[in-house]
Amino acid sequence: MDFAKERKSMVERQIKARGIYNDRLLDAFLKVERHIFVPKSMIKYAYYDQPLSIGHGQTISQPYIVALMIDLLELNEDDIVLEIGTGSGYQTALLAELARNVYSIERIETLARSAEERLKKLGYNNIIIKVGDGTLGWNGTTFSTDEKTLSYKEEIDIKFDGIIVSAAAPEMPQKLIEQLADNGRMIIPYGKHFSQDLLRISKKKNKIKKENFGGCMFVPLIGEYGWKK
Numbered sequence: 001m002d003f004a005k006e007r008k009s010m011v012e013r014q015i016k017a018r019g020i021y022n023d024r025l026l027d028a029f030l031k032v033e034r035h036i037f038v039p040k041s042m043i044k045y046a047y048y049d050q051p052l053s054i055g056h057g058q059t060i061s062q063p064y065i066v067a068l069m070i071d072l073l074e075l076n077e078d079d080i081v082l083e084i085g086t087g088s089g090y091q092t093a094l095l096a097e098l099a100r101n102v103y104s105i106e107r108i109e110t111l112a113r114s115a116e117e118r119l120k121k122l123g124y125n126n127i128i129i130k131v132g133d134g135t136l137g138w139n140g141t142t143f144s145t146d147e148k149t150l151s152y153k154e155e156i157d158i159k160f161d162g163i164i165v166s167a168a169a170p171e172m173p174q175k176l177i178e179q180l181a182d183n184g185r186m187i188i189p190y191g192k193h194f195s196q197d198l199l200r201i202s203k204k205k206n207k208i209k210k211e212n213f214g215g216c217m218f219v220p221l222i223g224e225y226g227w228k229k
């Protein structure tokens with residue numbers, strides 16, 4: 001299979017054709033090899049216009065929705081980003097191409113560990129992954145999957161320029177809003193099971209602005225300020 005050709009076609013037909021023209025973002029999608037992040041049985045579908053199963057009842061999201069969420073984050077290369085829901089690590093890699101540091105939290109330990117191993121093999125050294133409940137934010141979570149090799153250090157009261165939540169929240173996780181920096185943006189699917197709105201929450205001088213970018217469908221965000229299973 002010519003994966004580079006498939007990636008180019010994914011970028012042209014699924015992302016650019018739907019109105020996303022951010023060059024830095026498009027370059028990251030051309031670079032990051034999505035087929036490395038899916039289970040072997042899914043490789044032939046890796047560049048299809050759809051979400052795919054990654055096991056444990058979870059999915060790697062459709063390429064376009066990942067692009068839309070990252071585009072809405074409006075990342076600068078100096079930004080520090082928090083991702084809730086590492087999953088396969090695909091979106092983590094894209095964020096690491098576009099920002100200075102990526103902190104990522106995944107509640108399923110097996111997924112967190114295999115994403116971390118994959119990202120390390122690919123040479124990313126600006127990503128830290130923790131296992132825990134992302135609804136509590138970075139400071140509320142339990143432990144890093146690999147404290148030694150990722151030069152992990154506990155950072156108190158860290159604030160994020162961007163927060164991206166890759167699972168659907170039934171309530172607004174206040175801890176995440178608290179951990180947004182001034183001028184920070186958070187992208188979050190918000191609503192009921194099987195039907196949510198994609199929201200951007202922006203913080204400026206402690207004022208919160210909410211914008212709605214339309215309907216979407218994500219797996220549930222499970223945790224203290226999420227669904228209770």
Ligand code: SAM
Pocket residue numbers: 058059060061084085086087088089090091092105106107108111132133134135166167218219220221222223226
């Ligand atoms: N962005 C991922 C990728 O590129 O593969 C896909 C994320 S998948 C749609 C959502 C992920 O969120 C799942 O792996 C799920 O286990 C995780 N998740 C759900 N609730 C969570 C929570 N409270 N904290 C951390 N991760 C959570």
